[in-house]
Amino acid sequence: MTAPLEASPGSSEAQPEAALKGMGKKAIQGRSLGQIAWMRLKRDRVAMASGVLIAVMVVAAIVALLLDRVFGVINPNAFHQELIDPEQGIPTGPLGGISLDHPFGLEPINGRDLLTRIFAGSWISLLIGFAATLVSVVIGTIMGVIAGYFRGWVDTVISRLMDVFLAFPLLLFAIALVGVVPDSAFGLGRDGSRIFVLIFVIGFFSWPYIGRIIRAQTLSLREREFVDASRSLGARAPHVLFKELLPNLVAPILVYSTLLIPTNILFEAALSFLGVGIQPPSATWGTMLSEASRWYQVDAWFMVFPGLAIFITVLAFNLFGDGLRDALDPRAR
């Protein structure tokens, strides 16, 4: 933070764009808010590093999905029982059977390769994390904007609704919901319908967090001059909501989405850990930790890599989200 600023953000914001026009070739270009935020983000090395890490993980997850489910090149369920101690059921060799062939070691009993399983499980974690966040952001934004803009009884109804949702023991409800929905629901196959239910359940119960923030922002935005101007020009509510207010809400939506993704990834891992998420033998990080919990006394190494996978992924999103918030809203520092 000691590096000299290229141009202090404050000064470029203060200069109206019109004044900059016609100032000759060497004139300072006006910067949009997005450009300013991008400049700040680029200087934040921690945030950029986590951003790159997230990008790598997303690409890896897509590759994993293709290799595992579409082309069948990797097999996360391949047994390597020749590397398992037949008496104790744990991998032979040190550190949970870590070797060049199996860099993350092996699972006890069947000897499935942990690196392959962590790789194969990555797309489920990330898909549910992203998709559930999308569901709650869409619902939360629409509800929040409507409540904040129309106020009155509409606001009362939506706000109470949010209170009700926040009053639910989220994990218990998710467990119950996932438990009562039959495995074959929606005709999507075993993993498919589970993933669908998890996305819906997680997304549907976490929208009030975004909804409250958007409502509060909308309440203050709707009093601004540009909204008055738009309305006095005859704009109808949908135009004001989606063309005037929504673009001004992009920053908080982006920030809180980024911070909601890790929460949802943890949520999915928790449900899978409890045995109500994705079902074995499909590999997910949560189910692997759940299996590891039965082995901690004899094969403590089993838990390390699935746990680290969750930790590093969630940490990367949290760091990136923090950086994004600092970049988009410098007052929050």
Place this chain on the structure above:
Amino acid sequence: MLAYIIRRLLGAVILLFVVSLVTFSIFFLVPRIAGASVEDMASRYVGKTADAETIRQMAEKLGFTDPLLTQYGRFVSAIFVGADYSTGPTTVHCPAPCLGYSFITQNPVWPDLVDRMGVTISLAVGAAVIWLFFGVATGVLSALRRGTVFDRAAMGVALAGVSLPIFFTGLLSLTIFSYGLGWAVPGGTYVNFAENPLAWAGALILPWVTLAFLNAAGYARLTRATMLETMNEDFIRTARAKGLNERTVVVKHGLRSVLTPILTIFGLDLGILLGGAVLTESTYSLPGLGKYAIDAIVNNDLPKVLGVTLVGATFIVIANLVVDLLYAVVDPRVKYS
């Protein structure tokens, strides 16, 4: 003040009504929407091996064939006045508050829940005391020493804390402290406080610390952010200007406004935990409400899950109510409207 309390109480009652409606829907409406037939639902109670006729009879006995409103009415009346279940030749009475009847163990759910509540309350309250103290203290110190090594280290640890799932940290703690070093007893050895307070604390110390660490991380981050904002407020400058010493400024003026947001999420967090610290209890094999619900869902024993869900939601509603009432005490700026 009285009007405020009455309004809040009324709100809590309405909330409980909605919660019961939603809980009912999850167990009796959602399965139908997702494509399960009445027979599918009944088969969960008699086992999948039963023949079609037995299942059909069961569905009728359980009232799954009745209109939904009738079913909901029965569900609510059972809670207030109890209900009779005839699952075989004999009829069993389930006294109020009847939260259903396990068709696997043949026991009413409510007494089971009362049995388990002690474990969950011990776990939640103990951890809450630790995390509240350390979380807020760390947050305040970090804010006051912003940018120092302490601040950076504390916030780094806190960020790691909010990124770690309890079922990973818990397993690590069990491996290291219980199995490796032998300092703490392994999971699944819970003893009642009344029987042996020392053994009780011994069984809970590891879950307490682990759960408290993860929660303290979030509280430290929130406290620091709020404290930084507060210390820039005009009233802090005024307090300093009139010559108060820094300790008074921080404790009496700064800390006071941190209390409101902390109280809000503390109420919610404690309420959620009291309804079953599902993950912690599963990781450490503690026989609390959450473990009860998870064991039940594995056995498809839905009435038990329904019971825990309803009790859990009630805890949250009560916790929110208490927080709302405490607001008035803590923050004089809150108007009773």
